[in-house]
Amino acid sequence: MLFFRREGTITLSNKITAKERLQINRQRMPEQDATARAANFQEVNLGFGEQLAMLEAQRCLQCREAKCIAGCPVMVDIPRFINYVAEGNFAAAAENLLRDNALPAVTGRVCPQETQCEARCVRGQKGAPVAIGYLERFVADWARHNEGSIVTTHAPRMGRKIAIVGSGPAGLTAAGELVRVGHSVTIYEALHKPGGVLVYGIPEFRLPKKIVHDEVQRLKKTGVKIECNVIIGRTYTLQDLRQRFDAVFIANGAGLPVFMNVPGENLKGVYSANEYLTRVNLMEAYDFPKTDTPVLAGRRVATIGGGNVAMDAARTAKRVGAEQSSIGYRRTRAEMPARAEEIHHAEQEGIAFEFLVAPLEVLGNAQRWVTGLKCRRMRLGEPDESGRRSPVPIPGSEFVIECDLVIVAIGSRANPLLTATCPELKLNKWGNIEVDASGMTSLPGVFAGGDIVRGAATVILAMGDGKRAARTIDVYLKRG
């Protein structure tokens, strides 16, 4: 035997057989104790140490036809960087990973690995897949702490100017790629801090803001200009940008909260998840009154929804002091779109789940404060065209979830602020911008990607769009 499963005492070798690799079990992510962490905002997952990472990396069979790669929307060369980790050559692992993925410290933490890369890993067919996400995170964190040891190259400037609208993962990725090939890039961001959902939506306990901040600083060092507090459609129009720049990439996300459209929704104590999370994350309301923006803590908080946003809201509620925090979802656990790890962590932290329920009305008292959420039970009916079984109400099943705060996390749509000021921009029926196969909109030289094109999707898909747009913009500018 070449290994012992305890950190610190492992002997490693590159020349291990497949059989030996198969004998290693998936390493567990060290995490903060559930009770302790439900009361603080520090990161839940603590990350692999070097030994644990190397051991986990040895589980990878280095498949000749690595299926995992096809599961990753940006096609990270997974076995290659993992092989370097197994060898303990973290610098090489980082160089390779960063070539494919500009924000691995982010995606390693927030990608739905279980439906993407890890879903395709052959080791998952019998047992647990390689912990690709944890390894990605390990390498990215190593790189952040050993910045000097990684080489990045930049082409000389060639004087083409590109404007990017929005500093979320799509915008940041496109900016990074464009400066790398020598263009000048200016990002315009509506809020006072760059990062998009990564700073205003996803909480600190899942994605420390320091990581996003460092990534933004790194981009700035490479010459990317970021102007905050500039709202395209208000401060400048798209037309202004088209005149001043050679190309424009629109990556303004899908920041329009969807409400439930039920009576009582404007009562005091009803938040959209966007508002709730923005207050806590971007405006740091968890530190009130040291910071100036307040948030209602709530004693009993009911969150409606089943995605990452709902998990984040419900878990945040616990952390800002709610005694009880529950999630109501209209389908079952199996259909919940949230990352498996988030659901698991939420359960560990004592979040109560009510499945197969749909909200009917928010109830309030004489002072118009929320007192409860009237719901109806559902059952799963026949599969619809999409193959998903849609929920059907059960007559006479009304009941009340008693609560003093309701957080609505049932999705978000394209924000019309920008598009409304530019009628020539072709939209689909949901208000998302239409693009062709190359990522170009109906306006020449104007490209779009991320959530504004896809509707609320994922970080890695937004990054993939940013990367692709950067490539097509480069081609477009060199041709034109």
Place this chain on the structure above:
Amino acid sequence: MHKILSKRKLSPNVTRLDVLAERIAAIRLPGQFVIVRRGEGAERIPLTIADSDAKAGSIALVIQAVGKSTRELVALEEGESIQDISGPLGRPTELIESGHALCVGGGVGTAVVHPIAQGLFRRGVRVTSVIGGRSKEWVIFEEELRRLGEVVVCTDDGSYGRKGFVTDAVKDLLAAGGVDVVYAIGPVPMMRAVAELTRPASLHTSVSLNPVMVDGTGMCGGCRVSIGGETKFACVDGPEFDGHQVDFDLLADRLSIYRPQEQKSLARHGEACLIGLEKPKGA
């Protein structure tokens, strides 16, 4: 960073700051506002652009000190800076092309009505302003509005102009006839009262709503108001709406959401009591 070029106290608790914000100064239109964040850890608060000077690249913010954020803003001195100003936000006012407009301003709302009167005046619309305050020293923007048309000043105690509320003066002016539109901006009860005066004759009355805001771009939904039974986001669909359609109860109610927290914040600011201060528009 936005440098404060000048600072002037207009009334016991209203201060005017002229602040460098070139881009906004060049393009802002009547009815639009900015969101201001003083510095790290500070709140984002909405303030109307009361005036601008495109040549100097400055905008005028007229601020009523009601809570921690506004007090800290007016505590800034000339030469100091505000960290973040974003805008111009909101839909510009729908200005009539000709005729006679009544511009009604209560308290700090007078500063908010000023750019509207300005816009109307520039189009050649006849402007009559009705403005009010508790007593003489609380009346603001009189001089600026006089340059645009006739001004009727009302004070609660009769220490200056006409004694009584602005609504009394509005009633008389409406009775005299010839008014084509009313723009009313001030505390919620005042806007509601003016809207009730004009409702019987269906005289169009535009009011400016001031719900609590965060981003100002339609992203959070915190600023939702009810207009004709429909939920709207004041920051992008407004802030001005048809006064006859507004659910003022809901607005006033939602403005009270953070009252305990506001008190706490203020206590931290070092002044535990609000006594002697006028309530802001909306409170």
